[in-house]
Amino acid sequence: MRKRAWWILPVAGAAAVGVHRARSRTSGDDRTRDRWLTVTVNRPAEEVRPGGQLPPPLRPFDDRIEVDVRPAPGDRGTELAVRLKQPPGAARTSLPGRLAGQDPRQELRLALREAKALLEAGEVLHPDTPSTTRETPGGKLVGLLVRRSGGEGVL
Structure with a gap:
């Protein structure tokens, strides 16, 4: 025992x-x-922010965000970091606020991921809708989790 x-x-x-x-x-x-949200983009800094302009998915946030562009460690592209100038309140960033879609960082994360995809691939890739296969129980669970994450990749 x-x-x-x-x-x-x-x-x-x-x-x-x-x-x-x-x-x-x-x-x-x-x-x-007020944490920085950062992605590494496999492009030189002058391509990440040409002429000082933000990539198109981040432009709607232009007046509400701070942007930092710097070389990635190990000469592996460029780090693109953003954060809101005015941090959201605790109620909006709590779990219930996130699940209700009230956290503005969710939109910013999604825009940052789309900016990375646009800079690296030239387009934002989305999965096929409707899918080409029939849904399985495991697929339904994954679909539920994806919907809960708000499209930002974080549950």
């Missing part, structure tokens, strides 16, 4: 660490609400 119970300690410890990290990420303090 004792040998079977010892595996509980590492599992409980790992769970406690996970809960602590999740709470610190969603605490709503200023460090998380």
Whole structure:
């Protein structure tokens, strides 16, 4: 009986660490609400922001965001970082606010991903709609999770 119970300690410890990290990420303090959102684009800096202009998906946010363009580490392209000038309130960035689509960072994340795709591939690729196969139970679950993520890739 004792040998079977010892595996509980590492599992409980790992769970406690996970809960602590999740709470610190969603605490709503200023460090998380005004965090930079960054993508690495496989293009030189002069192509990422030609003539000082933002890529088209980010242009609607022009007056509401700060933009930082810098070389990526290891000479691997350019880092494009953006953040809102005015961080959203804690109620809008909370889990219920995110699920209701009230977090403005969701739109900014989506625009940043679309800007990366546009700069690297020349177009924003979307999956086929309707799909060419019939939906399976696993596919329904994935579809639910994708809808919950708000199209931004973060649940």
